[in-house]
Amino acid sequence: MSAVFDNLPFLLNGFVVTLGYAAGALVFAMLLGGLLGTVDYAVHFWPVRWAIRGFVGLFRNTPFIVQLYIWFFGLPYLGVQLSAPVAGILGLGLYGSSYVTEIVRASLAGVGREQEEAGLSLGLGHRDIIVRVVWPQAFAGMVPGLTNEAVALVKNTSMLGFITITELTLRTQQVISSTFASLPLYLTAGAMYLIVNVLLTLLARRLEKVLARGGRGSALNLGSRTEVPVHA
Template identity: 40%
Template structure:
């Protein structure tokens, strides 16, 4: 088999632009996912708050029980039926962010519950309000325990971002498919796309491992 990577070299600007869009979408989704995940994770800590607990549990159950692609299609193709037309980029970020938030919430909840309950009880016995004790004592210790599973979630999100190409977003996969449509060199282009995703995921992993080391050195472990 003859390989011809000339279409890849000729289309490197398009691939670079697509990689940038992929990073932008992923970063936006990560930020939204962390915010939603933190709120939902905290909401699922206390079953006594029945309404909040039930709503958070229903959200997690629905998001984790349905494919990401279907959720993206609901945002992009479903909402217009109700007169809500959102930009494709916005649908990609929100759809992926809400999807990630369900998994992040379980990471947050598990990390917080892994902290010795005696620390919260000691803080409360000293007159510290629950929210202050959670913010100043429990969450800082739980943060370092969240990093490894969060790293896996962020890496999975980078790879899942390839699905937004189906919303006509000019991400890495979409730009690669445009090159294939004119060059018919699918194998070479997909190999280049795979290499770019490999670099992005490994850079993310390195950054998270560095953050984990800095937190551990700061005495949060």
């Protein structure tokens, strides 16, 4: 265990880097995925919907590591050079947003179109219905899926070492190469990932309980809604 204690500051610094990239990518994914999911639900113009679904299909059905290599090693072939941090955030964010888009779209659809009809009968505009009626009610159904995606993004940061970003996994491998203490070091790295993901899960469960106790708050519940299962 001396290899772990002697190199713990080095590993913790890599852990901070991991959390930074995960947080940045998560914000990126939530914003872009939330926008695209809402547009897919709200806009009935099929070219727009097919473009969004093409984006989702492309990123969900190709390996993340291949996408990461394209951003960092492939784009220079076209004369575009991205730095490792930019490629890392962009790669993680786009990959995550493809899942967030589907989570948001499915949750919004789960509220039920009758909510829109009820809102229209009260004189609300289409935008107000989505922002004030549909989104607040749908958010509770998004929480489990968004939590799964946040956990997945944290784990996917372990691939950023392939483009020279010295996150936790790469630093662990660097220490192993000089100490050969593979088992304790990998167990330590795994424990760090486990801690942050367990905390994310507990936080999400707490949020779900708040919403279940009426935390939907300002939602204008205009009738019963049908919930659909959402998977990351």
